Amino acid sequence: MKMVKKYAGVMLCVAVSLSLTACGPQESSSEKTSSKGSELVVWEDKEKSIGIKDAVAEFEKEHDVKVKVVEKPYAQQIEDLRMDGPAGTGPDVLTMPGDQIGTAVTEGLIKEFNVEKDVRSLYTDASIQSQMVDQKLYGLPKAVETTVLFYNKDLISEDELPQTLEEWYDYSKKTADGSKFGFLALFDQIYYAQSVMGGYGGYIFGKDKDGNDDPSDLGINNEGAVKGAELIQKFYQDGLFPAGIVGEQGINVLESLFTEGKAAAIISGPWNVEAFSKAGIDYGITKLPKLENGKNMSSFIGVKSYNVSAFSKHAELAQELAVFLANEKNSKKRYEQTKEVPAVQSLASDKAIMKSEAARAVTEQSRYSEQTPNIPEMNEIWTPADSALQTIATGKANPKKALDQAAETAKGQMKAKHSGK
Secondary structure (H helix, E strand, O other), X not given: OOOOOOOXXXXXXXXXXXXXXXXXXXXXXXXXXXXOOOEEEEEEOOOOHHHHHXXXXXXXXXXXXXXXXXXXXXXXXXXXXXXXXXXXXXXXEXXXXXXXXXXXXXXXXXXOOOOOHHHHOOEOHHHHHOOEEOOXXXXXXXXXXXXXXXXXXXXXXXXXXXXXXXXXXXXXXXXXXXXXXXXXXXXXXXXXXXXXXXXXXXXXXXXOOOOOEEEEEEOOOOHHHHHHHHHHHHHHHXXXXXXXXXXXXXXXXXXXXXXXXXXXXEEEOHHHHHHHHHOOOOEEEEOOOEOOOOOEOOEEEEEXXXXXXXXXXXXXXXXXXXXXXXXXXXXXXXXXXXXXXXXXXXXXXXXXXXXXXXXXXXXXXXXXXXXXXXXXXXXXXXXXXXHHHHHHHOOOOOHHHHHHHHHHHHHHHHHHHHOOX
């Protein structure tokens, strides 16, 4: 998924310390016993409901309930829930990105999950951790994704692939002529640039003694982050990246250059597998390259999850449905229909799934990936960091100055919006 950078909406809870049940309607004992014949509403991602069609039908039959599935862009569902939840027109189960979990919990939009350890243990550590806030579980992961390298086999063979980002720079110097390019990436966005900055020691948040993200320890402008940003700037300054891939339209330009056969390789994600296939590109997919320091480029792990609305009138049944949809059997079925890599540990070695080059690349890159921070303070990082990277890309500021300004802005926003935690 392409990262969601802004979370709009009005806070539904007055203070973080309020319990989730205080924010949403509670399920009475009579409601728990009257679920037979009820209707549950599931918000599924766009064009992904086919992946749960059979599971939903099975659940309906076993529980004598009706399940209505509505497709919505999953990155926007939390915003819709802010309005539809209190109005009584929202879902019982929704799907959302792991980096939105902290915000949803803070606002009291989703319920805590009460499941046994054997359920939690089904999933990879990184994916289940994305659903944790203050050691409490708020959902179950259904799919994972990372950025990977796509390359055009008509322009470069697997044997010719540069092994480091610096080697890709050299390759691009030889091949880029203003209309055709070697390697391209959206390095004016922290979601992609962190792959380089992180590989040199930059980080978003440090960790506290319990291993949780520590917003008081910001690493977007440390020595490693600056070194990574300096390398990024070289691609732009030396004309190896077209000016059009900076800014809001950058992603469209980058994808078009690849589908038109004008770029040998790009960093993108599994969300583009179908689009690139339809474009008729003979492409390969592999993990991201290494850096000259020997470390592999890092990436953010994106996690899609099933979560239960705090406004559900049948929260217990809704959780049961979420557990059912995300179990091993239904996760595999969902993969077969959607090609989204499941978060279930055992499926990482499933032969049928690992036949997919994209699934193998995501699985391998996951070894070098980091969890996207899911605390609310992350909301204050995206815009300042992206703004800094765009000034770096366009040569309007040197990396250190730009990143120092981004860190100062982010700290100010965190203090203003989150100091009462």
